[in-house]
Amino acid sequence: MKILHATDTYAPTVGGIEVLVHDLAAHQAAAGHDVTVLTRTPGPTGVDSNGVMVVRDARAMRALVAEADMVHAHVSAISPLALRAAEIAAAQRVPAVATVHSMWAAAWPLFRAAALARGWDQLSIQWTAVSEAAADPVRRVLGGRPVLILPNAVDTDLWAAAHAADSTPSGQERGPVTIVSVMRVARRKRPLRLLAVLRRVRAALPSDVEVRVVLVGDGPQLGRLQARISDWGMQGWVEAPGALEHHQIRALYERADVFVAPATLESFGIAALEARASGLAVVARAGTGVADFVADGVEGLLARTDAEMVGQLALLCTDAAARARIQRHNATVRPAYDWSDVLWRTTYAYDAAAELTAGTSRSAQQAPLKTDRPRSAA
Incomplete structure (x- = not known):
């Protein structure tokens, strides 16, 4: 699968989104996917040590979206590049996931106004958030549309x-x-x-x-x-x-x-x-x-x-x-949010996005944690 991650901020900047996107892209590349990161953050371009292509020119967005099988937009409080990538993907009928990494909380009415103006609640974008606390205001912004929980992960x-x-x-x-x-x-x-x-x-x-x-x-x-x-x-x-x-x-x-x-x-x-x-x-x-x-x-x-x-x-x-x-x-007692859990949940979100784009209208119910399913005896 050709996966495009769109994030306004990325390495060498250090922060939660930057770490998550870097590690997620690396795990996906290791699993055999063709992974590209598009960002506005200045820094080295080209294929990194994990086999991930890093592009730092926003002008390449439309071409990269058109070539992708899946667009994954990483959204914070101010994320024009990520949100635009998701909008373009929806317009081109490319499956898209938008993950909200920040707390919209008190600012949700402003985001609601933006959602109405941009038509986010009507576009074929599968919205996710990194926690229940982050998801609640996103659901209000989208008028009650389903928002999956796609948490961060650690080793x-x-x-x-x-x-x-x-x-x-x-x-x-x-x-x-x-x-x-x-x-x-x-x-x-x-x-x-x-x-x-x-x-x-x-x-x-x-x-x-x-x-x-x-x-x-x-x-x-x-x-x-x-x-x-x-x-x-x-x-x-x-x-x-x-x-x-x-x-x-x-x-x-x-x-x-x-x-x-x-x-x-x-x-x-x-x-x-x-x-x-x-x-x-x-x-x-x-x-x-x-x-x-x-x-x-x-x-x-x-x-x-x-x-x-x-x-x-x-x-x-x-x-x-x-x-x-x-x-x-x-x-x-290990916490559930290991990469093996979160990669499975990411695949679930991608499948939901693909079905949404295909118009099958699957009910996007919350995926259970991997620990809710039978474990191997490893």
């Missing part, structure tokens, strides 16, 4: 290795409780609010409870974050080293206990999924995409407010039994 085998050699959850009877966060250090991810939460956590803890915090990531607010750590006198227990490579993050997770995701507009949360697959307890905001793979009290804790997050982090720092119970569960 759970790779991340599970962080605790493979240690059956005892990390952090028990060995040094400080270590809290980590991995994010793009930008306003939307709320890194400065997280620092304020952590300051309140430290104030709420007994003086004999040791805590270490590592805030990983780069972005426009990194300088302000580092300056505020110093201004608030937190440098003795909080560090913000900037971006780290995956192998460095996995090494950090071997010594960590809790992962915290403070964003309120988190459509999925790849970093949180990686941490959960590594055996860490996850603390995140309720109503976000993290809730698709973190049940409150099972894989972690979900906070409705920052004040509630303060209490949850303080609890996990002081209650070793509660922390160990969550860590033990996460270290032994």
